[in-house]
Amino acid sequence: xxxxxxxxxxxxxxxxxxxxxxxxxxxxxxxxxxxxxxxxxxxxxxxxxxxxxxxxxxxxxxxxxxxxxxxxxxxxxxxxxxxxxxxxxxxxxxxxxxxxxxxxxxxxxxxxxxxxxxxxxxxxxxxxxxxxxxxxxxxxxxxxxxxxxxxxxxxxx
Amino acid sequence: xxxxxxxxxxxxxxxxxxxxxxxxxxxxxxxxxxxxxxxxxxxxxxxxxxxxxxxxxxxxxxxxxxxxxxxxxxxxxxxxxxxxxxxxxxxxxxxxxxxxxxxxxxxxxxxxxxxxxxxxxxxxxxxxxxxxxxxxxxxxxxxxxxxxxxxxxxxxxxxxxxxxxxxxxxxxxxxxxxxxxxxxxxxxxxxxxxxxxxxxxxxxxxxxxxxxxxxxxxxxxxxxxxxxxxxxxxxxxxxxxxxxxxxxxxxxxxxxxxxxxxxxxxxxxxxxxxxxxxxxxxxxxxxxxxxxxxxxxxxxxxxxxxxxxxxxxxxxxxxxxxxxxxxxxxxxxxxxxxxxxxxxxxxxxxxxxxxxxxxxxxxxxxxxxxxxxxxxxxxxxxxxxxxxxxxxxxxxxxxxxxxxxxxxxxxxxxxxxxxxxxxxxxxxxxxxxxxxxxx
Numbered sequence: 001x002x003x004x005x006x007x008x009x010x011x012x013x014x015x016x017x018x019x020x021x022x023x024x025x026x027x028x029x030x031x032x033x034x035x036x037x038x039x040x041x042x043x044x045x046x047x048x049x050x051x052x053x054x055x056x057x058x059x060x061x062x063x064x065x066x067x068x069x070x071x072x073x074x075x076x077x078x079x080x081x082x083x084x085x086x087x088x089x090x091x092x093x094x095x096x097x098x099x100x101x102x103x104x105x106x107x108x109x110x111x112x113x114x115x116x117x118x119x120x121x122x123x124x125x126x127x128x129x130x131x132x133x134x135x136x137x138x139x140x141x142x143x144x145x146x147x148x149x150x151x152x153x154x155x156x157x
Numbered sequence: 158x159x160x161x162x163x164x165x166x167x168x169x170x171x172x173x174x175x176x177x178x179x180x181x182x183x184x185x186x187x188x189x190x191x192x193x194x195x196x197x198x199x200x201x202x203x204x205x206x207x208x209x210x211x212x213x214x215x216x217x218x219x220x221x222x223x224x225x226x227x228x229x230x231x232x233x234x235x236x237x238x239x240x241x242x243x244x245x246x247x248x249x250x251x252x253x254x255x256x257x258x259x260x261x262x263x264x265x266x267x268x269x270x271x272x273x274x275x276x277x278x279x280x281x282x283x284x285x286x287x288x289x290x291x292x293x294x295x296x297x298x299x300x301x302x303x304x305x306x307x308x309x310x311x312x313x314x315x316x317x318x319x320x321x322x323x324x325x326x327x328x329x330x331x332x333x334x335x336x337x338x339x340x341x342x343x344x345x346x347x348x349x350x351x352x353x354x355x356x357x358x359x360x361x362x363x364x365x366x367x368x369x370x371x372x373x374x375x376x377x378x379x380x381x382x383x384x385x386x387x388x389x390x391x392x393x394x395x396x397x398x399x400x401x402x403x404x405x406x407x408x409x410x411x412x413x414x415x416x417x418x419x420x421x422x423x424x425x426x427x428x429x430x431x432x433x434x435x436x437x438x439x440x441x442x443x444x445x446x447x448x449x450x451x452x453x454x455x456x457x458x459x460x461x462x463x464x465x466x467x468x469x470x471x472x473x474x475x476x477x478x479x480x481x482x483x484x485x486x487x488x489x490x491x492x493x494x495x496x497x498x499x500x501x502x503x504x505x506x507x508x509x510x511x512x513x514x515x516x517x518x519x520x521x522x523x524x525x526x527x528x529x530x531x532x533x534x535x536x537x538x539x540x541x542x543x544x545x546x547x548x549x550x551x552x553x554x555x556x557x558x559x560x561x562x563x564x565x566x567x568x569x570x571x572x573x574x575x576x577x578x579x580x581x582x583x584x585x586x587x588x589x590x591x592x593x594x595x596x
Contacts, residue, residue: 152317
């Protein structure tokens with residue numbers, strides 16, 4: 001018997017998770033969730049040979065994630081991880097043991113963000129915090145990049 | 158660091174989700190946008206780490222054929238680059254060459270694919286310094302990309318740059334040299350015509366010419382010995398190939414025909430005269446000289462290596478020769494003696510003064526000196542010059558003049574139906590012995 005490839009495994013796992021989440025917390029739009037799941041799987045199948053596959057997957061994956069978020073923030077986060085993982089595998093970003101700390105860091109960040117959103121009543125404050133954090137990280141990376149380029153051009157740091 | 162098309166699309170989705178979250182005040186939409194932001198930042202950091210690892214793994218070893226050259230001389234440079242490329246990444250490396258070093262041919266960039274172990278590749282190219290002075294190879298440019306981001310960096314630190322080359326200047330003018338011509342060449346073979354050199358001695362046979370008896374050897378060995386003199390044969394022609402300038406665009410079928418004609422004549426020369434000499438020029442730049450090459454295969458290999466449009470380090474810009482200027486002055490003198498209109502006479506006087514100044518300042522061109530130095534040691538009777546005949550032909554005029562001075566017959570071969578300037582009076586102007594089409 002042929003074993004399933006990693007991308008098919010994660011798609012099946014994701015489908016199981018989404019169906020389970022929909023079953024545990026049924027919403028008024030449960031049929032929409034299942035429809036978007038089917039759509040995502042179809043897009044995953046159809047865009048096998050397309051160049052910028054990640055874009056199409058994220059487009060349709062975002063819709064699925066938002067629909068799942070109608071039930072609970074935590075269920076939405078789990079589905080978002082699933083969509084992210086399947087998109088990463090689809091783009092050929094194979095995961096090794098060396099990537100584990102980075103993945104854990106990314107998971108922790110999204111978890112922290114989800115917690116912040118969960119504790120917020122409105123969008124404005126978490127949106128502001130997110131924007132400020134992104135701008136800060138971009139500034140730090142820009143400074144690091146400048147120093148790196150200076151070093152490579154032979155200048156004494 | 159630049160986002161690629163896919164990442165630009167993802168950023169757009171993130172912005173749309175954020176805007177929707179803000180307008181609808183929906184936390185679920187905000188979480189989707191926040192997860193995307195986290196993902197994009199993660200991808201950015203991941204690419205940055207890989208990019209730094211690639212740069213850290215780069216090792217460059219560069220060597221040039223010579224460290225001191227004269228301006229306009231072509232030299233070969235070999236650069237070995239070792240780089241390790243992580244999975245999912247593509248790396249392109251390019252030599253950062255000074256604009257004054259003209260690349261004649263070869264490879265100045267390479268692409269490295271992902272590999273578990275470091276990959277070593279070699280770039281081999283030839284450059285011609287167009288300006289004198291001291292130059293240091295200033296390193297490489299590295300371009301890396303993955304499906305989400307791309308970035309490039311100039312690596313000019315000490316470990317990526319060097320060595321230096323010192324380019325010596327060449328003057329525009331220099332004094333000309335003189336030469337003595339010979340018409341024939343002695344070979345160690347029997348021939349109808351005999352030369353002055355002695356090829357061998359043999360015993361006398363009845364009927365041998367008595368004048369050929371070597372009396373000293375005959376007296377020494379008590380036998381009659383006769384001298385066998387060296388054979389004499391005609392001299393092979395010198396082939397001069399004027400390669401087109403790269404700036405004139407892609408050469409057409411005429412160039413292919415010229416290559417075929419040169420190869421054919423070179424082959425004929427080797428088979429008939431045992432050797433061939435080929436001088437490769439491009440405008441007033443001497444590129445390479447194949448001197449008395451006896452190996453046909455080696456000759457053809459060298460021709461294959463050079464027969465393509467090249468970059469010209471110097472141009473003559475249709476510079477008139479001293480004799481041209483003198484002719485112009487003589488013509489003006491003739492016109493001045495007949496001229497009655499004072500305005501035209503003033504103009505002609507001014508023109509004559511300009512020509513006179515040019516004549517006083519002009520010396521023998523460096524190119525002419527190089528041609529003389531190259532041709533002088535050769536014993537040749539004929540020169541075949543192959544050219545496409547496009548653009549400036551001042552350098553051809555210089556070669557023809559020197560050939561005439563040395564009493565060498567000059568045959569110019571150029572494409573059929575060339576510019577009207579070449580037809581009719583051109584032969585007379587250039588004073589070539591023959592002017593024929595090679596195809």
